[in-house]
Amino acid sequence: MPNYEYKHDTCNHEWEEWRSIKHCMPTPEDKCPKCGEIGNITLLVSGGSGRGKVELYGDDAIAASKAEGKQIAALARKDEKVYANILGESKYHELQTRLDRRPKRR
Numbered sequence: 486m487p488n489y490e491y492k493h494d495t496c497n498h499e500w501e502e503w504r505s506i507k508h509c510m511p512t513p514e515d516k517c518p519k520c521g522e523i524g525n526i527t528l529l530v531s532g533g534s535g536r537g538k539v540e541l542y543g544d545d546a547i548a549a550s551k552a553e554g555k556q557i558a559a560l561a562r563k564d565e566k567v568y569a570n571i572l573g574e575s576k577y578h579e580l581q582t583r584l585d586r587r588p589k590r591r
Contacts, residue, residue, distance in 0.1 A: 490529040493517035499529065 489509050492499045498519040511526035541549050561568040569577040 491515075492527045492529050493520065493522065494525040494527055495522055496520045 488501050488503055490501050491511060496517060496519055498517055500518055511528055513524050515526050516523045561571055
């Protein structure tokens, strides 16, 4: 049996209760364990434990990778330290050295 979260609308008390899936919805006869009032109980929707890992496959994985790449590229254009971190220290210094040695336009 799953664990459901409920809230009493009058006193705002929240609690968890183990119930069958068939009987998860609160009934008018249910009462608040804190104040004992009958009714005015709402079933809350929770986000879960947050311990799971989301796996993306196919087009979803490709779209997520492209979006992440665009975010990183935008950050690299704005911040020189991020750009250097992406390239690696030695390549970044090599690139900067080549740019410094290049003849300047007049």
